[in-house]
Amino acid sequence: MRILISMICVLSMGVINVRAQSEVSEVPTLPGWKNLPGDEFNGTSVNKKIWGLYGDPKRNYANDAYGNNPGQGMAQTYREQMVTVKDGILTIRATRDPINTGISKPEVPDPYVDYGVIPRYPLKPNHNGTNLGWWSGFLSSRDVKRYYPLYSRIEIKAKVPYEIGTWMALWLRHRLGASTFEVDLLEFFVNDDNADKWNNWEQHTYKFKGKRTLHQSVHGLGWFQDKDKKLTLTNKYNYNPFSERVREISFDPAADFHVYGVQMDPVPGDSSKHIAISFLLDGRVRSVFSTKDYVIDGTSIYKYNEFLKKKYTADIDSVWDVAINGGIGGTPDEDGGGILYPHMDPKYGGDPNKVPHNYEMNVDWMRIYKRANQPLWLGSTPVSWDWKTKTVELVIPAERFTNLKVGDQLVMDIDTLSASEHRESGKIKLDIYDKKGENIIAVRPELAQLDAQVTFVVNTEELCNKLKSEGCMLKGENLRLFSVCRSSKDIAKWLGFKQISWGETLIPKEQFKDVEDKYQLEVIVRDVKPDAKVFLRQNKNPEEGQRDRPALSSDKPYGNIIKLTEGADEMAYVFTINAAAAQELKNNGLAVTGNGYYLRSVRLINNASTAVNNIITTAQHDGAVYTLDGIKVAERWGANTLTRGVYIVDGRKVIIK
Numbered sequence: 001m002r003i004l005i006s007m008i009c010v011l012s013m014g015v016i017n018v019r020a021q022s023e024v025s026e027v028p029t030l031p032g033w034k035n036l037p038g039d040e041f042n043g044t045s046v047n048k049k050i051w052g053l054y055g056d057p058k059r060n061y062a063n064d065a066y067g068n069n070p071g072q073g074m075a076q077t078y079r080e081q082m083v084t085v086k087d088g089i090l091t092i093r094a095t096r097d098p099i100n101t102g103i104s105k106p107e108v109p110d111p112y113v114d115y116g117v118i119p120r121y122p123l124k125p126n127h128n129g130t131n132l133g134w135w136s137g138f139l140s141s142r143d144v145k146r147y148y149p150l151y152s153r154i155e156i157k158a159k160v161p162y163e164i165g166t167w168m169a170l171w172l173r174h175r176l177g178a179s180t181f182e183v184d185l186l187e188f189f190v191n192d193d194n195a196d197k198w199n200n201w202e203q204h205t206y207k208f209k210g211k212r213t214l215h216q217s218v219h220g221l222g223w224f225q226d227k228d229k230k231l232t233l234t235n236k237y238n239y240n241p242f243s244e245r246v247r248e249i250s251f252d253p254a255a256d257f258h259v260y261g262v263q264m265d266p267v268p269g270d271s272s273k274h275i276a277i278s279f280l281l282d283g284r285v286r287s288v289f290s291t292k293d294y295v296i297d298g299t300s301i302y303k304y305n306e307f308l309k310k311k312y313t314a315d316i317d318s319v320w321d322v323a324i325n326g327g328i329g330g331t332p333d334e335d336g337g338g339i340l341y342p343h344m345d346p347k348y349g350g351d352p353n354k355v356p357h358n359y360e361m362n363v364d365w366m367r368i369y370k371r372a373n374q375p376l377w378l379g380s381t382p383v384s385w386d387w388k389t390k391t392v393e394l395v396i397p398a399e400r401f402t403n404l405k406v407g408d409q410l411v412m413d414i415d416t417l418s419a420s421e422h423r424e425s426g427k428i429k430l431d432i433y434d435k436k437g438e439n440i441i442a443v444r445p446e447l448a449q450l451d452a453q454v455t456f457v458v459n460t461e462e463l464c465n466k467l468k469s470e471g472c473m474l475k476g477e478n479l480r481l482f483s484v485c486r487s488s489k490d491i492a493k494w495l496g497f498k499q500i501s502w503g504e505t506l507i508p509k510e511q512f513k514d515v516e517d518k519y520q521l522e523v524i525v526r527d528v529k530p531d532a533k534v535f536l537r538q539n540k541n542p543e544e545g546q547r548d549r550p551a552l553s554s555d556k557p558y559g560n561i562i563k564l565t566e567g568a569d570e571m572a573y574v575f576t577i578n579a580a581a582a583q584e585l586k587n588n589g590l591a592v593t594g595n596g597y598y599l600r601s602v603r604l605i606n607n608a609s610t611a612v613n614n615i616i617t618t619a620q621h622d623g624a625v626y627t628l629d630g631i632k633v634a635e636r637w638g639a640n641t642l643t644r645g646v647y648i649v650d651g652r653k654v655i656i657k
Helices: 461-470 579-588
Strands: 003-012 015-025 033-039 076-078 083-086 089-095 099-101 118-120 134-136 138-140 153-159 166-174 181-186 196-199 204-207 212-215 218-225 231-236 246-249 258-266 275-281 284-290 320-328 358-371 374-381 391-396 409-416 429-433 453-457 472-477 479-487 494-507 520-526 533-538 561-563 571-576 590-605 625-627 632-634 645-649 652-656
Touching (some): 076 320, 089 166, 089 320, 134 320, 153 166, 166 358, 181 258, 275 374, 284 409, 391 479, 409 429, 429 479, 533 579
Antiparallel strands (some): 003 652, 033 358, 089 358, 099 118, 138 320, 153 258, 153 358, 166 181, 196 204, 212 246, 218 231, 275 284, 374 479, 391 472, 409 479, 494 590, 520 571, 520 590, 533 590, 645 652
């Protein structure tokens, strides 16, 4: 990650003074979310305030055999030194070569055993699955008592081996342990998934032979009923169905970095007892698991929401332990399935000497967010195991629109439906209708097949009032709908996840009533290809004899064209608005077009005022750091541990720019 020198401005009694300078990580804003402290791995070693390491010699190599047992059959022994940080990248290295290390010393040492640091080959595994051991690394935030909010978004950007015999993973454990609840952001089961799989209930064949697949799973406490109707609370795994849990991926995860994540929300309308877990890949929602969808037949008991009870989750801001591990191997089953061990990969012909000496997992960053927009509906329609349905019909009741204002946007996560034995893929469609079945949207967004979100701007009082009084129905074709969220006009003038390939996003003039000369227009993009450009134009028809809409005025020739830097992460670009452009935006609105990127948000920045005008907060006096929403993000002030934003420390507003 890049490092910026940023000013820390402390606001107290209306006076702004520069108090200090500090190095802080530049974490780009994620539209619709608020940043919480994560880890950009910008130091020279693992931050021991954020992570504990298994196999730490200072703790007598505690937890070094995690998973290395007859049940799981993993082959690695964890050591702290197998986790390193350099040039903004954390690396977990698994090796079958000797390293300098000691071993765990029991309370009653064996006088004939050398427990000290000497060159050692990997220890023999604690089971009979294999005699070949490995050294590797494991990070856990729980080991330093650092936990993350129940309702949050957690993403990790990583490059991970995709090989038979490797079991490296990114996952979340409940603070009471994985047996209470576990959410897997990434697992690969290379051996098991290399086959076409017929599902008789779904009447569908998963054509995975020769393909790569990603597993994102839910495990933990659940209620189950036996044949005698007796209910038992126990721990099981893979609660989300195969169609949601396993997905074909089009890339080699070992060749480049990709972002694996999850966002967890209370279910709208049932927020006190249900959670929706949305799995993410490269920022896009790929499936949604909702505890509301699973009821034991003949009862009113929900199967999977036990862990939401207060006895498990008393402090909702301190629930998730983030775990990153470099696992190697797993016990084969009777049919030759399972993780297996590296030397069992057919390409090595059973010869351990041909197996690589090292496997590496690289991690660029871990980022944590709290939602800034409001979910109105979360789920999946059509459901993932339905390979026939091509249409969407969803009613959003009026009470969900209580807080809606003119200028807000309705932002919807989608995925284009794939073809199957029962349907063909087609052009995606999505629109909003009233209870009479009449379309109520005057400015319809342009849809592209690879859009990850669809955005509707509520640009009139009439539309706003209609939604608040009647609700609406969504109708679509050839797509799967995962969410409907209200994004406030105060967050952005437009927010979404729109593919721009000479298409355009139109933002109505009503969104720019407050624009003035010298304001800045911030455009956030991602997944930028080489030579990509943003074109800022007026939202009006082309002049006679012209092909394109009129350019937005600029003080520089072709200043309305923004050249983008290639990259996958969100990046912000700023366009300074002159007097002519301000008037054009007020009169016509904005058209954003160009090629080779995805548009994430457009917002206005008024440089003449601070970001904390008209904010009233309650002073905190315990030295802890709070967001403006009152969420504690740190026990004490430390600028180099916090992302850009506005914080409250001892009653003072502190800005990290």
